[in-house]
Amino acid sequence: MEGREIGWAMVEGIIAGLKPSVKEEAIDFDKIFVRYNVLEEEKKLGLKPEELVKDIMPKDEPWKTIAYAVFKGDAKTALEETKKALEKFPPKEIVDKGLAPGMHAVSKLYDDGIYYLPQVMLSADAMSAAVQFIEQKVGAGKVEKKGKVVMHVAEGDIHDLGKNLAKVFLVADGWEVIDLGRDVPVDEVVKAVEKHKPVMVTGTALMTTTMTAFPKIAKKLIEKGIKIPFICGGGAVNEDFVNTFELGVIAKKAHQAPKFAEAAKKGISWSDLRAKWHEIAPA
Numbered sequence: 001m002e003g004r005e006i007g008w009a010m011v012e013g014i015i016a017g018l019k020p021s022v023k024e025e026a027i028d029f030d031k032i033f034v035r036y037n038v039l040e041e042e043k044k045l046g047l048k049p050e051e052l053v054k055d056i057m058p059k060d061e062p063w064k065t066i067a068y069a070v071f072k073g074d075a076k077t078a079l080e081e082t083k084k085a086l087e088k089f090p091p092k093e094i095v096d097k098g099l100a101p102g103m104h105a106v107s108k109l110y111d112d113g114i115y116y117l118p119q120v121m122l123s124a125d126a127m128s129a130a131v132q133f134i135e136q137k138v139g140a141g142k143v144e145k146k147g148k149v150v151m152h153v154a155e156g157d158i159h160d161l162g163k164n165l166a167k168v169f170l171v172a173d174g175w176e177v178i179d180l181g182r183d184v185p186v187d188e189v190v191k192a193v194e195k196h197k198p199v200m201v202t203g204t205a206l207m208t209t210t211m212t213a214f215p216k217i218a219k220k221l222i223e224k225g226i227k228i229p230f231i232c233g234g235g236a237v238n239e240d241f242v243n244t245f246e247l248g249v250i251a252k253k254a255h256q257a258p259k260f261a262e263a264a265k266k267g268i269s270w271s272d273l274r275a276k277w278h279e280i281a282p283a
């Protein structure tokens with residue numbers, strides 16, 4: 001208690017000491033505001049992000065509205081328009097024609113150094129809201145499950161949009177998904193596989209630093225005598241990398257997930273899946 005009081009006294013002292021040095025008239029609050037409000041920043045810099053991506057955005061409705069809602073980080077519109085679209089179109093069409101192009105446009109501006117993390121986060125949230133809704137909707141009513149799939153995003157990695165998309169396709173196809181979430185430690189993945197005995201396990205990694213968890217997971221599974229396919233997706237991974245460790249099979253598109261699961265359930269080995277994924281689960 002005494003230590004705490006001394007601590008507060010010190011903090012108050014520091015604040016008091018700082019006060020006289022703050023000259024309010026010297027601070028240009030407009031500039032501070034500009035720096036931290038990305039939407040205002042775009043206006044002040046004369047940026048027209050929509051113009052920069054118009055060639056890669058959908059032109060037809062409802063895809064245009066959905067894609068721009070994701071692009072602008074407008075979760076409300078993304079969700080409402082996705083709800084409406086789901087009455088007429090299958091999830092794959094909504095993802096491929098509306099949600100994914102919107103996120104792709106944001107990724108492009110981020111990669112080009114025009115957008116920053118705050119814009120990307122807003123867009124990711126908008127996309128997640130729509131994807132979560134689709135997942136709940138398509139999963140409801142499917143009582144008889146085809147089998148289990150364990151999914152995760154690699155340790156240290158929080159990029160979960162791709163994993164969540166793949167989950168939508170699996171749930172829609174009647175699979176029970178054990179979703180371990182994101183930033184999942186290697187041993188947690190191994191334990192979940194031992195516990196749930198899925199037909200396959202999936203991993204997503206968007207960073208070169210995090211994809212290194214995949215060979216560790218594969219090694220531990222093999223040590224335990226578990227030889228199910230380990231389907232690896234995410235922007236960081238490529239076929240060459242995934243082929244360096246046993247069990248690994250590359251996944252390029254989320255919609256491939258149910259085809260991989262069907263094949264695994266039929267008993268097609270991870271090595272056959274690796275060799276023939278082009279035929280079994282085309283991207």
Ligand code: B12
Nearest residue numbers: 124157158159160161162166204207208233234235251254
């Ligand atoms: C969105 C995003 C974010 C969002 C993530 C929000 C979220 N909930 O996911 C936020 C803003 C939080 C973020 C944070 C960061 N990010 Co970021 N981010 C991106 C961005 C712009 C898009 C990624 C994305 O979601 N793509 C869309 C999804 C759908 O693609 P996907 O996951 O690859 O999935 C596809 C396939 O791979 C496949 N798939 C994936 N998984 C699976 C699974 C199965 C079973 C199957 C079948 C298929 C499949 O299906 C999908 C297509 O259908 C990329 C840039 C880019 N061009 O990719 C950077 C990027 C990935 N980020 C990057 C970085 C560095 C970071 C930060 C470290 C930044 C920082 N300084 O803090 C942090 C990471 C913190 C952490 N510990 O993870 C780098 C990674 C660099 C690298 N190669 O190592 C990138 C490449 C940007 C860059 N060019 O530098 N980011």
